[in-house]
Amino acid sequence: MATRDEVAGRWYHRGQALCTTRDYSKAVVCYDKALELSPNDPVLWRRKGFALIKTGRYDEAAACFDKALAIDPDDATAWQRKGYALAHLGEHEGAVACCDKALRLDPEHVLAWQSRGWVLGVMCRYDEATECYEAVLSIDPERGSAAWHRDRMRERRDLAALASEIREAERVIEVPACIRDVAEERDYRNVDLARTVLRELARRVERAAIQRG
Template identity: 80%
Template sequence: MATREEGAKRWYHRGQALCNARDYNKAVTCYDKALELTPDDPVLWRRKGFALIKAGRCNEALACFDRALALDPEDATAWQRKGYVLAHLGEHNSAIACCDKALTLDPEHLLTWQCRGWVLGAMCCYDEAATCYETVLSIDPERGSAAWHRDFMRQKRDLAALASEIREVERTIEVPACIRDVARERDYRNVGLARAVLQELARRAERPAIQRR
């Protein structure tokens, strides 16, 4: 006769297979069956939370990660996933705190660095986000997606700087439509050129004012 632990493992593996098949709600049911047999297994709570995120049931997922961390507060992956779900719920500062906790436990936890970069990007902290992706690359130089996200964060930073510069100089000069179009259309390829042209126009406008003094 199978023990409770053996039965829980069978349900766990069924849940894993259903997650791999992207049938997340059925996977949750399997994890629930496993948890009926071993309710104090933090990995099961974490896996159930992951399936709930994928099923779009974020509040339920958060409760699972809280339960997993109550059982094992040293689980860096559970802290990372709690941060991920908090970000989806709009609680960005709390999400960053969870990521930071995960990194105190495992400074090279790649998923946490990626999650932290994603949350910081959503908070418009583009330089900090790019630094997170740089850290990912320092740990795993072959992770091409991190390089793409790092560069994209830098592009978003430069676009935000252009928008700010337009607001600043339009008080004194007429900003050309082509420069406004770069900002409005998020034309990342031409942001550097637009900023350079705008700065030169602002300098030219300042010269007569200086000469009249």
């Protein structure tokens, strides 16, 4: 791994300072100046990629992380951030694979777990997403955002289950509008009640069919 040029170091620190003040576009310029002098510094590529993410330039960010990983393939943070960039580009499977790589390198990489959970949630793989946020909480029990996201994944899972049960019940009963409303309006507070009522209605129809038979 190449040693960072002294002048490149000054550009790097200037970029860091600009990121602190959220002036990410100017930070990218500073990292470019640093990379002209130290093109084989993986941290510079990773930091440029981070700043590009913050400006919404996800394709360029992913390319920067590729540069960083070509130099240092064991950089768990670069893998995690590449996954984050790919997720924003709609490449969800690739994003999960990057997070998995990061977690093989560092099983307690909180941001990798969080990114993985977020992407899996977008993919409607709610149980797996919930497990990711549980992993975050096992590492950092005080991370309230993980608990919040875990609970949202559980809500979405239960809502998806209700929608599936409604489709199944429609084959044998007229599903009440109030139950449909719970699903359509994303009324998470009443999902459990709606599922319980729907199952009871279906059981009644089944019992009546058996009695007739």
